Amino acid sequence: xxxxxxxxxxxxxxxxxxxxxxxxxxxxxxxxxxxxxxxxxxxxxxxxxxxxxxxxxxxxxxxxxxxxxxxxxxxxxxxxxxxxxxxxxxxxxxxxxxxxxxxxxxxxxxxxxxxxxxxxxxxxxxxxxxxxxxxxxxxxxxxxxxxxxxxxxxxxxxxxxxxxxxxxxxxxxxxxxxxxxxxxxxxxxxxxxxxxxxxxxxxxx
Amino acid sequence: xxxxxxxxxxxxxxxxxxxxxxxxxxxxxxxxxxxxxxxxxxxxxxxxxxxxxxxxxxxxxxxxxxxxxxxxxxxxxxxxxxxxxxxxxxxxxxxxxxxxxxxxxxxxxxxxxxxxxxxxxxxxxxxxxxxxxxxxxxxxxxxxxxxxxxxxxxxxxxxxxxxxxxxxxxxxxxxxxxxxxxxxxxxxxxxxxxxxxxxxxxxxxxxxxxxxxxxxxxxxxxxxxxxxxxxxxxxxxxxxxxxxxxxxxxxxxxxxxxxxxxxxxxxxxxxxxxxxxxxxxxxxxxxxxxxxxxxxxxxxxxxxxxxxxxxxxxxxxxxxxxxxxxxxxxxxxxxxxxxxxxxxxxxxxxxxxxxxxxxxxxxxxxxxxxxxxxxxxxxxxxxxxxxxxxxxxxxxxxxxxxxxxxxxxxxxxxxxxxxxxxxxxxxxxxxxxxxxxxxxxxxxxxxxxxxxxxxxxxxxxxxxxxxxxxxxxxxxxxxxxxxxxxxxxxxxxxxxxxxxxxxxxxxxxxxxxxxxxxxxxxxxxxxxxxxxxxxxxxxxxxxxxxxxxxxxxxxxxxxxxxxxxxxxxxxxxxxxxxxxxxxxxxxxxxxxxxxxxxxxxxxxxxxxxxxxxxxxxxxxxxxxxxxxxxxxxxxxxxxxxxxx
Numbered sequence: 001x002x003x004x005x006x007x008x009x010x011x012x013x014x015x016x017x018x019x020x021x022x023x024x025x026x027x028x029x030x031x032x033x034x035x036x037x038x039x040x041x042x043x044x045x046x047x048x049x050x051x052x053x054x055x056x057x058x059x060x061x062x063x064x065x066x067x068x069x070x071x072x073x074x075x076x077x078x079x080x081x082x083x084x085x086x087x088x089x090x091x092x093x094x095x096x097x098x099x100x101x102x103x104x105x106x107x108x109x110x111x112x113x114x115x116x117x118x119x120x121x122x123x124x125x126x127x128x129x130x131x132x133x134x135x136x137x138x139x140x141x142x143x144x145x146x147x148x149x150x151x152x153x154x155x156x157x158x159x160x161x162x163x164x165x166x167x168x169x170x171x172x173x174x175x176x177x178x179x180x181x182x183x184x185x186x187x188x189x190x191x192x193x194x195x196x197x198x199x200x201x202x203x204x205x
Numbered sequence: 206x207x208x209x210x211x212x213x214x215x216x217x218x219x220x221x222x223x224x225x226x227x228x229x230x231x232x233x234x235x236x237x238x239x240x241x242x243x244x245x246x247x248x249x250x251x252x253x254x255x256x257x258x259x260x261x262x263x264x265x266x267x268x269x270x271x272x273x274x275x276x277x278x279x280x281x282x283x284x285x286x287x288x289x290x291x292x293x294x295x296x297x298x299x300x301x302x303x304x305x306x307x308x309x310x311x312x313x314x315x316x317x318x319x320x321x322x323x324x325x326x327x328x329x330x331x332x333x334x335x336x337x338x339x340x341x342x343x344x345x346x347x348x349x350x351x352x353x354x355x356x357x358x359x360x361x362x363x364x365x366x367x368x369x370x371x372x373x374x375x376x377x378x379x380x381x382x383x384x385x386x387x388x389x390x391x392x393x394x395x396x397x398x399x400x401x402x403x404x405x406x407x408x409x410x411x412x413x414x415x416x417x418x419x420x421x422x423x424x425x426x427x428x429x430x431x432x433x434x435x436x437x438x439x440x441x442x443x444x445x446x447x448x449x450x451x452x453x454x455x456x457x458x459x460x461x462x463x464x465x466x467x468x469x470x471x472x473x474x475x476x477x478x479x480x481x482x483x484x485x486x487x488x489x490x491x492x493x494x495x496x497x498x499x500x501x502x503x504x505x506x507x508x509x510x511x512x513x514x515x516x517x518x519x520x521x522x523x524x525x526x527x528x529x530x531x532x533x534x535x536x537x538x539x540x541x542x543x544x545x546x547x548x549x550x551x552x553x554x555x556x557x558x559x560x561x562x563x564x565x566x567x568x569x570x571x572x573x574x575x576x577x578x579x580x581x582x583x584x585x586x587x588x589x590x591x592x593x594x595x596x597x598x599x600x601x602x603x604x605x606x607x608x609x610x611x612x613x614x615x616x617x618x619x620x621x622x623x624x625x626x627x628x629x630x631x632x633x634x635x636x637x638x639x640x641x642x643x644x645x646x647x648x649x650x651x652x653x654x655x656x657x658x659x660x661x662x663x664x665x666x667x668x669x670x671x672x673x674x675x676x677x678x679x680x681x682x683x684x685x686x687x688x689x690x691x692x693x694x695x696x697x698x699x700x701x702x703x704x705x706x707x708x709x710x711x712x713x714x715x716x717x718x719x720x721x722x723x724x725x726x727x728x729x730x731x732x733x734x735x736x737x738x739x740x741x742x743x744x745x746x747x748x749x750x751x752x753x754x755x756x757x758x759x760x761x762x763x764x765x766x767x768x769x770x771x772x773x774x775x776x777x778x779x780x781x782x783x784x785x786x787x788x789x790x791x792x793x794x795x796x797x798x799x800x801x802x803x804x805x806x807x808x809x810x811x812x813x814x815x816x817x818x819x820x821x822x823x824x825x826x827x828x829x830x831x832x833x834x835x836x837x838x839x840x841x842x843x844x845x846x847x848x849x
Contacts, residue, residue: 040587055627
């Protein structure tokens with residue numbers, strides 16, 4: 001698979017802590033050079049090239065300005081397979097004719113099991129037209145729990161970003177590989193918890 | 206004349222304008238009648254096609270041969286214009302099928318919405334060419350509502366091509382307005398453009414930075430505008446007339462258009478006055494009665510309030526998508542005629558917390574003209590620019606997320622809304638069955654989770670995949686949204702390196718061949734076109750008179766004709782029936798005149814015996830047939846006074 005290298009496009013090292021003000025400045029100056037508006041009177045071939053280049057620029061800007069998007073992108077650029085958006089997982093699910101299932105992070109198994117029971121009870125209570133304040137409280141507590149886990153993950157991610165950048169500076173391949181794996185696990189867990197929060201929210205609506 | 210000028214065009218629901226850059230200043234080009242606004246009304250009559258003010262007169266006198274607000278139909282299919290059909294006198298072709306491009310029946314001919322728009326564009330083109338002393342205008346920037354989807358954008362671009370214009374860029378209306386304002390105020394900051402027009406509502410939030418106009422978020426409703434307020438007022442007038450006079454005038458196109466004109470005048474007056482009069486002379490067949498009533502601003506606001514309130518949700522969503530609060534918006538720009546309504550201004554003030562922050566919305570540029578002025582600025586930038594525009598660059602976004610229908614009818618989003626355009630995404634597909642050589646892909650636009658709730662853009666067939674074991678082919682499909690907000694798709698089978706063929710079936714669009722054919726029929730074959738139109742009109746006229754004569758046979762006046770006179774009439778009927786299917790225009794014309802002569806005494810007799818209604822009833826128009834009643838009671842306006 002050939003993924004365009006957005007970091008190289010901006011002449012940036014493959015680092016995860018990016019000065020977004022600098023990135024924006026680069027984006028604006030490249031937009032001035034590459035935007036199709038600058039090529040309206042030019043031959044078709046030049047217009048086509050501008051369209052290609054400016055879409056690449058905008059894709060790169062959109063991906064890199066968001067820290068999570070940037071991390072996911074870096075991992076796929078490095079050949080990692082993220083469970084959440086891995087092309088292979090999607091293709092495999094499509095070929096098998098079923099919807100893609102996310103794997104439960106092992107440390108969450110117990111909590112997820114309990115939450116699913118509560119969600120099921122909530123659904124049944126709702127179908128029966130009953131209001132169960134205790135259940136509601138449990139779900140609210142679960143949401144708080146998951147939200148604080150999200151905040152914890154964010155702190156962990158930020159520290160990993162810095163470690164990654166240090167490993168890039170030190171050209172330390174072994175460290176990079178370890179960090180990549182940790183980042184992938186964190187992102188999977190993060191996306192899993194985000195989905196749980198969404199499920200709880202829709203159950204509470 | 207030196208270099209060709211590129212014009213900027215605002216193709217509006219109610220009015221359209223053309224503008225150009227005169228030195229460093231954008232200027233609206235007036236029409237021959239001196240008017241800067243060309244009403245987006247097209248009339249097809251026996252003396253040809255008229256556009257603008259001339260057509261607006263036809264709208265009153267002969268509503269079935271004129272059409273307005275056709276922009277509401279652009280890029281849409283019969284299944285999604287049902288609401289429109291209840292409220293607007295659109296006459297659709299009888300044989301329309303779901304999934305087809307709409308066709309309107311107008312003066313005996315059929316037109317697709319892009320063709321109607323093309324006629325408006327052609328008028329603007331003519332106005333510009335006249336203004337430039339006859340030098341040709343063939344290139345334009347045309348504005349579209351920011352919230353227009355792919356199909357609506359394509360339909361607009363097709364309209365340009367049909368009108369003989371190369372559309373260099375489609376620019377979003379609120380963004381164009383920001384450009385017009387940005388020309389003389391080189392200030393950085395965040396602005397919101399609130400664009401409430403005749404048929405559409407848009408809100409865009411932009412970041413201005415050293416001449417770069419970067420749209421951060423946009424939202425809107427392509428079916429929300431001043432028209433909706435007019436329709437409520439019309440519905441109430443019809444309700445009054447039915448209730449108080451026992452007369453149902455809803456099916457009478459002339460009456461409805463008269464009421465429509467009166468409510469629009471009243472609506473405009475109520476922006477500067479506390480009360481306005483509605484005074485409509487009903488057509489003669491309603492006994493010369495008048496509909497008279499007073500509307501106060503308070504009553505108007507109560508009525509229009511719910512329509513105006515519908516702009517709140519898009520504004521809040523745009524702020525949320527931009528990650529901003531109202532307090533972070535430095536300036537607000539008002540665009541579109543509906544922003545003259547005091548209630549709208551109050552809402553904007555409240556939404557963006559303006560007065561409390563010591564701010565006022567920008568209305569320095571005429572809200573009817575500012576979009577066209579901005580289009581002229583963008584046209585100038587595309588032409589290479591000058592000192593006035595050298596630093597200016599517009600970075601716009603796609604208003605709606607682009608997705609693909611995945612298993613279970615769920616949408617997999619591939620380009621999110623508010624992504625800067627041009628934007629692209631690459632997806633990979635494979636086969637599910639051994640030896641499969643085709644893969645069908647359904648592309649949708651919208652924010653809903655299920656494909657059926659989103660807008661279907663196109664169904665693609667990836668063809669010519671080399672036969673392989675299921676799951677082995679790897680087809681890479683690239684989706685690219687260009688700077689006009691229009692989608693392009695290309696595909697490649699990666700394992701064989703073979704370019705897969707793509708067959709695009711635009712869901713509500715015209716094919717290139719259809720557009721080509723329309724260009725030919727409106728230009729190269731202008732003469733043949735005229736002849737064909739004359740023939741169609743003559744046939745219609747012949748059919749009308751034959752029907753009338755058949756009906757007349759049961760009329761008391763018929764009994765007063767002599768046997769000889771009846772024989773002559775029968776003779777002429779046979780003669781006309783013989784030529785009606787032929788393509789000889791003059792023979793049909795002759796047949797009509799002959800029958801007309803033969804029935805002259807009958808016509809006199811029927812007039813004398815005051816039973817003219819048989820004839821009159823037949824020729825009477827029925828443009829209002831499809832006009833629904835819309836919401837009626839309860840409404841806040843007091844009972845009308847009736848004057849007979």
